[in-house]
Amino acid sequence: MASSNGGFHSLAxxxxxxxxxxxxxxGGKLLVIPIDGSHWLSxxxxxxxxxxxxxxxxxxxxxxxxxxxxxxxYTMKTYSVSYTKEFVxxxxxxMGYRSFTPQxxxxxxxxxxxxSSLFLDSCKRLLGNKELIESLGESKFxxxxxxxxxxxxxxxxxxxxxxxxxxxxxxxxxLDFHATLCPHPPSYIPRFFTRxxxxxxxxxxxxxxxxxLSSSLLCSFLYAPYNSVIKEFLQREATLLELLSHASIWLMxxxxxxxxxxxxxxxxxxxxxxxxxxxxxxxxxxWRYTGKVPPNMPKNIKLVKWLPQxxxxxxxxxxxxxxxxGSHGIxxxxxxxxxxxxxxxxxxxxxxxxxxxxxxxxxxxxxLEMTTQDISTALKAVINDKKYKENIKRLSDLHLxxxxxxxxxxxxxxxFVMRHKGAPHLRPAAHDLNWIQYHSxxxxxxxxxxxxxxxxxxxxxxxFCCRR
Amino acid sequence: MASSNGGFHSLAxxxxxxxxxxxxxxGGKLLVIPIDGSHWLSxxxxxxxxxxxxxxxxxxxxxxxxxxxxxxxYTMKTYSVSYTKEFVxxxxxxMGYRSFTPQxxxxxxxxxxxxSSLFLDSCKRLLGNKELIESLGESKFxxxxxxxxxxxxxxxxxxxxxxxxxxxxxxxxxLDFHATLCPHPPSYIPRFFTRxxxxxxxxxxxxxxxxxLSSSLLCSFLYAPYNSVIKEFLQREATLLELLSHASIWLMxxxxxxxxxxxxxxxxxxxxxxxxxxxxxxxxxxWRYTGKVPPNMPKNIKLVKWLPQxxxxxxxxxxxxxxxxGSHGIxxxxxxxxxxxxxxxxxxxxxxxxxxxxxxxxxxxxxLEMTTQDISTALKAVINDKKYKENIKRLSDLHLxxxxxxxxxxxxxxxFVMRHKGAPHLRPAAHDLNWIQYHSxxxxxxxxxxxxxxxxxxxxxxxFCCRR
Numbered sequence: 038m039a040s041s042n043g044g045f046h047s048l049a050x051x052x053x054x055x056x057x058x059x060x061x062x063x064g065g066k067l068l069v070i071p072i073d074g075s076h077w078l079s080x081x082x083x084x085x086x087x088x089x090x091x092x093x094x095x096x097x098x099x100x101x102x103x104x105x106x107x108x109x110x111y112t113m114k115t116y117s118v119s120y121t122k123e124f125v126x127x128x129x130x131x132m133g134y135r136s137f138t139p140q141x142x143x144x145x146x147x148x149x150x151x152x153s154s155l156f157l158d159s160c161k162r163l164l165g166n167k168e169l170i171e172s173l174g175e176s177k178f179x180x181x182x183x184x185x186x187x188x189x190x191x192x193x194x195x196x197x198x199x200x201x202x203x204x205x206x207x208x209x210x211x212l213d214f215h216a217t218l219c220p221h222p223p224s225y226i227p228r229f230f231t232r233x234x235x236x237x238x239x240x241x242x243x244x245x246x247x248x249x250l251s252s253s254l255l256c257s258f259l260y261a262p263y264n265s266v267i268k269e270f271l272q273r274e275a276t277l278l279e280l281l282s283h284a285s286i287w288l289m290x291x292x293x294x295x296x297x298x299x300x301x302x303x304x305x306x307x308x309x310x311x312x313x314x315x316x317x318x319x320x321x322x323x324w325r326y327t328g329k330v331p332p333n334m335p336k337n338i339k340l341v342k343w344l345p346q347x348x349x350x351x352x353x354x355x356x357x358x359x360x361x362x363g364s365h366g367i368x369x370x371x372x373x374x375x376x377x378x379x380x381x382x383x384x385x386x387x388x389x390x391x392x393x394x395x396x397x398x399x400x401x402x403x404x405l406e407m408t409t410q411d412i413s414t415a416l417k418a419v420i421n422d423k424k425y426k427e428n429i430k431r432l433s434d435l436h437l438x439x440x441x442x443x444x445x446x447x448x449x450x451x452x453f454v455m456r457h458k459g460a461p462h463l464r465p466a467a468h469d470l471n472w473i474q475y476h477s478x479x480x481x482x483x484x485x486x487x488x489x490x491x492x493x494x495x496x497x498x499x500x501f502c503c504r505r
Numbered sequence: 506m507a508s509s510n511g512g513f514h515s516l517a518x519x520x521x522x523x524x525x526x527x528x529x530x531x532g533g534k535l536l537v538i539p540i541d542g543s544h545w546l547s548x549x550x551x552x553x554x555x556x557x558x559x560x561x562x563x564x565x566x567x568x569x570x571x572x573x574x575x576x577x578x579y580t581m582k583t584y585s586v587s588y589t590k591e592f593v594x595x596x597x598x599x600m601g602y603r604s605f606t607p608q609x610x611x612x613x614x615x616x617x618x619x620x621s622s623l624f625l626d627s628c629k630r631l632l633g634n635k636e637l638i639e640s641l642g643e644s645k646f647x648x649x650x651x652x653x654x655x656x657x658x659x660x661x662x663x664x665x666x667x668x669x670x671x672x673x674x675x676x677x678x679x680l681d682f683h684a685t686l687c688p689h690p691p692s693y694i695p696r697f698f699t700r701x702x703x704x705x706x707x708x709x710x711x712x713x714x715x716x717x718l719s720s721s722l723l724c725s726f727l728y729a730p731y732n733s734v735i736k737e738f739l740q741r742e743a744t745l746l747e748l749l750s751h752a753s754i755w756l757m758x759x760x761x762x763x764x765x766x767x768x769x770x771x772x773x774x775x776x777x778x779x780x781x782x783x784x785x786x787x788x789x790x791x792w793r794y795t796g797k798v799p800p801n802m803p804k805n806i807k808l809v810k811w812l813p814q815x816x817x818x819x820x821x822x823x824x825x826x827x828x829x830x831g832s833h834g835i836x837x838x839x840x841x842x843x844x845x846x847x848x849x850x851x852x853x854x855x856x857x858x859x860x861x862x863x864x865x866x867x868x869x870x871x872x873l874e875m876t877t878q879d880i881s882t883a884l885k886a887v888i889n890d891k892k893y894k895e896n897i898k899r900l901s902d903l904h905l906x907x908x909x910x911x912x913x914x915x916x917x918x919x920x921f922v923m924r925h926k927g928a929p930h931l932r933p934a935a936h937d938l939n940w941i942q943y944h945s946x947x948x949x950x951x952x953x954x955x956x957x958x959x960x961x962x963x964x965x966x967x968x969f970c971c972r973r
Contacts, residue, residue, distance in 0.1 A: 220688035220768055224945045225934040235934035243948050293771050298933040300688055300768045303761050435930055440917040441909045449908040462903055465766040466693045466703035477692045480711050 064091035065455045066176060068199070069111065070183035070190035073102040073125075078365060079290060079312045080184060080204050083447050085110050087182075090448065092455075095176065097193075099159050101125060114173070116166045118159050128155075153259045157266070160189030164270045173197060179455040180285075185213070188263060191280045195271055200459035201283070202451050204308075206290040206364055207385070210256035211249070213289075216281035218467045218475070219302045223249045226299050232387050234395040235297035282468055285460040286450045290364060294371060294432040295392055304463040306450050308443035310436055312365060313347060313372040322354075350375050356420045359412075362386035362401075367393060374433035376425035378415045380404045398429040532559035533923045534644060536667070537579065538651035538658035541570040541593075546833060547758060547780045548652060548672050551915045553578050555650075558916065560923075563644065565661075567627050569593060582641070584634045586627050596623075621727045625734070628657030632664075632738045641665060647923040648753075653681070656731060659748045663739055668927035669751070670919050672776075674758040674832055675853070678724035679717070681757075684749035686935045686943070687770045691717045694767050700855050702863040703765035750936055753928040754918045758832060762839060762900040763860055772931040774918050776911035778904055780833060781815060781840040790822075818843050824888045827880075830854035830869075835861060842901035844893035846883045848872045866897040 069084055071077050088094050094111040099118045103125065107113055128151070164170065174197055181201040183190035185208060194201040207213055207229065214221045227233035228248045233241050263277040285304065292309030301307075322337060346366065350358060350373035360366040362381040367389055370377050377399030379390035393399040400415045419425040454460060473479050537552055539545050556562050562579040567586045571593060575581055596619070632638065642665055649669040651658035653676060662669040675681055675697065682689045695701035696716045701709050731745040753772065760777030769775075814834065818826060818841035828834040830849040835857055838845050845867030847858035858869040868883045887893040922928060941947050 220690075222688075222935070222943060222945070224938055224943050224948075236937065239947070239951075242942070242945065243951060246945055246948050246952075293930050298771045298931050300770060302768060303766045432930075435925060435928075438921055438924065440914055446908055453906055456906065457903060460903075462761050462900075463766050467690070469704065470692055474710070475690060475692050477690070477710065477714055479707070480692075480714050483707075483711060484714075 064093060065179040065452075066093045067095070067451070067455065068173065068176070068178040068181045068193075068197075069094055069096045070181060070187065070193065071096065071098060071105060072184040072186045073098070073104055074129075075363060075365060076184050076186060077104050080182075082312055082444065083204065083451070084182070086444060086448050087451060090452070092452075095173075095178070097163075097173070099162075103129075114169060116163045116169055118162050120155070120158075128152075149255075149259065156187060156189070157262055159187070160192070160263075160266060163189060164192065164266065170196065179458075180451070182451055185281060185284070188260070188277055188281065189266075191277075191283065192263075192267060192270060195280055195283070200285045200454050202286045202288060202454050203284050204288045204290070204447070209259075210252035212256060212260075212278065212281065213287065215253075216278055216284070217287060217302045217305065218282070218465060219305070220300045226297065227388070228252065229385055229388055232391045234391060235299075285454045285463070288447050288450060290368075292368075292371075292436055294396075294436045295364075295367060295389075297392070302463075302465065304460060306446055308447045310368045310372055311443035311447060313368045347373070357416055359416070362390040362393075364389055370399075371429065371432050371436050374426075374430045376419040376429045378402065378412070378419055380407070396428055396432060397424055398432055399425065532561060533647040533920075534561045535563070535919070535923065536641065536644070536646040536649045536661075536665075537562055537564045538649060538655065538661065539564065539566060539573060540652040540654045541566070541572055543831060543833060544652050544654060545572045548650075550780055550912065551672065551919070552650070554912060554916050555919060558920070560920075563641075563646070565631075565641070567630075582637060584631045584637055586630050588623070588626075596620075617723075617727065624655055624657070625730055627655070628660070628731075628734060631657060632660065632734065638664065647926075648919070650919055653749060653752070656728070656745055656749065657734075659745075659751065660731075660735060660738060663748055663751065668753045668922050670754045670756060670922050671752050672756045672758070672915070677727075678720035680724060680728075680746065680749065681755065683721075684746055684752070685755060685770045685773065686750070686933060687773070688768045694765065695856070696720065697853055697856055700859045702859060753922045753931070756915050756918060758836075760836075760839075760904055762864075762904045763832075763835060763857075765860070770931075770933065772928060774914055776915050778836045778840055779911035779915060781836045815841070825884055827884070830858040830861075832857055838867075839897065839900050839904050842894075842898045844887040844897045846870065846880070846887055848875070864896055864900060865892055866900055867893065 067087060069080070071080050084094060084096070088110040096105065096111045096113050098105045098113065098115055100115040101118050101120060101122050103122075105113075170193075173193070178197065178199055181190065181194040181197070181199050183194070183201060183203060185191065185203045185205055191201060205213065208216075209229075211221055211228065213219075223246045224242055225235050225237070227235060227237065228245055231241075231245055231248050233245060237245060260277045264275075267273075267275050267277065267280065287302075287305045288308050289305050290309050290311065291305075291307045295309060347369045349355060350369050355373065355375050358366075358370045358375040358377045360370065360377055360379055362377075362379045363386060367377070370393075377393055379386075379393060379399050379401045381387040381390045381401065382404065390399070390401040394401050400419055402411055402415055467475055535555060537548070539548050539552075552562060552564070556578040564573065564579045564581050566573045566581065566583055568583040569586050569588060569590050571590075573581075638661075641661070646665065646667055649658065649662040649665070649667050651662070651669060651671060653659065653671045653673055659669060673681065676684075677697075679689060679696065681687075691714045692710055693703050693705070695703060695705065696713055699709075699713055699716050701713060705713060728745045732743075735741075735743050735745065735748065755770075755773045756776050757773050758777050758779065759773075759775045763777060815837045817823060818837050823841065823843050826834075826838045826843040826845045828838065828845055828847060830845075830847045831854060835845070838861075845861055847854075847861060847867050847869045849855040849858045849869065850872065858867070861867040862869050868887055870879055870883055935943055
């Protein structure tokens, strides 16, 4: 009886939340500025959910893109860019090729510079499209929901004087943590591309600190051109970092069964695993493959052009998951508790693989050096050694045991920003301090000066007395 | 139609959560170690809710206490202490008296030392009660839910090898932030008792840094005796701070409409406003008063011995709230959007009052110096100047617009720790580093040595070449 009382309390507060959501779902206007490619895959379901809740949605994208298509969920507004679809596809292939061939640092740098100049060019085209910008201004949006990987989105938000909500896994050179003034000590927070865990030996910590400093330098170099774009378009002096710091809410695709525990700021909302849902059951063994069918293919493998990876992972007979280690796939592996064999290709995938391996929930193979024997050994290990299944099961249980679904959290905070025109109560006063003030260096210098002055006067007095 | 789709998604996920909570509510065993006084007021409803959900609850308390009584919700286990109820009541009165009379620092220190020795004595009595400790061990609890203001609770948890969940507003000398390794820069996070806001002038920042250092020193002095208690009882060397760092979840009575935005750690869960609920309607003007009725009392004031403060504040005719500035009352004022006239007495109340005043939602009076004219002026201001009502309404709207009720959040995380025997995935690796490593001082020293060595060798080479 006591138990049913408690149950009804939960149900009652649940229904209140439902009615509250229902009441607020009267419909506002939202501008969405996404990023093409896999990034759009986690943003799209949130956009669709917001549309379901009655909001009018306009998606702003370059006319050349791979995945952001027309849809009944939103109106699309496009702007012309200087590159072709073939060029983008070729760049993606190049990126893949580069991952499989050892590259000198200069080549990596030029690759980064290429991607960066692509974004910059796209940004200039967007801001230069006066007709489009004017029509956006006339649309009277309530907020902008964007992927900050395309940093131009915030310039548009500033121009339209609109609050913004970000959806992201992370930004280059910890730009997300710099912009939010979120502490991230290099002593236990491994930087991306280092492939370290949160437990580093001395020399690893040395490297991590150097990686932190050099990536900061690199980024200030890469993002420098935006400062002149900002000045020209917004008619004021501001850095891109300063603009990014104006975001109201950062929806982070983070969960600590996967990421290493670290400090957070009040305007960061964790929604890791948002796109992982358990849906339909499958009954056959399948293999997604779009190339030529090999002649010696075993009979128990069925080739298809596309398959619902998450439903496949949810099948009770899914014993292991061979994945390149993208964060989407990893969260699907975690939520379905399938141990992984990871073959990272590029970007954050090496670090992702390391995180899963460090938790004993998978094994990583080097795709440049591995043999068929290696794959076989790794697969047999994650299937037959019980510890991999136990570890992924434990991570999965922790991940799924949450008070509210990440999708509801994401929708709540986008609507919160729409309703209240931002979330200024979550912005720390640290943004009003410069670097010296933030670290109290001026205060420390002052106190040291006082102490030295006191010592000096005491010494003088002593000497004076002694002479007397 | 689109909107109803979205609504049903929310309702569906709501029902899933409800069923999940229902399934898990099979009932575990929870040991509760509370603190007497107003602290118990916010812990009791959570304990009652956990009982409603089918858990068996044992409350451990000293036999002498003011508020923790017998109840149908829990079994009570008590231990004898060396003081009497009269002594505790007298100490409370003394604390009140001291608040109204200017005190030198030494008196404040002795007051603190008194309270601290009271807790220490109580702790020794508890740990020395072998029969009680043995019976706790036999009870096979799933977790300990405690108020860490009585730091002995964690020693009991360690002895029983049980994970712990804390409920708190804050601990003396930022002990909560030291124990969780949560960054708290003194440049924008005002220390308690300084009465500063998060925007400090230079000299205020100097004072805040000094306050931070001195309170750390003071606390290491106050808590030093626990180290020997720990050694004796747990038979190992450990500091109290180390023990506190083992807490799985910190339920913080925090909300950023009231507190200043600051970094947080993954195992901190914000449940500010947990005890504020909107209940019944009232229709009369009332005044709680237990003393002698004054002869000249106006006819529109009705005296009663006790009244439901929250229901009273919820009345639409409640125009202003005169409060001493305890955090419970302030949250009730916020959730009912009633502007406040604050007359802080002791403890954190001066800082609380400052927070509300800095948000333009109330006025603070100095109870030692105020005149009837001051009260009248302040009351008229918060009632007639629209900005106070507007500000408290804005704070109230922000505070109440949340994706899940703080009570459900608190219950979820207590049960999470009971189900999973802790939450080790939320513990940062920083706990394995010492102070020098955490701040990368060894790495910086190493890099400086390398640079100096390089400069030295270069210089030597140059000199050698020049000589040739």
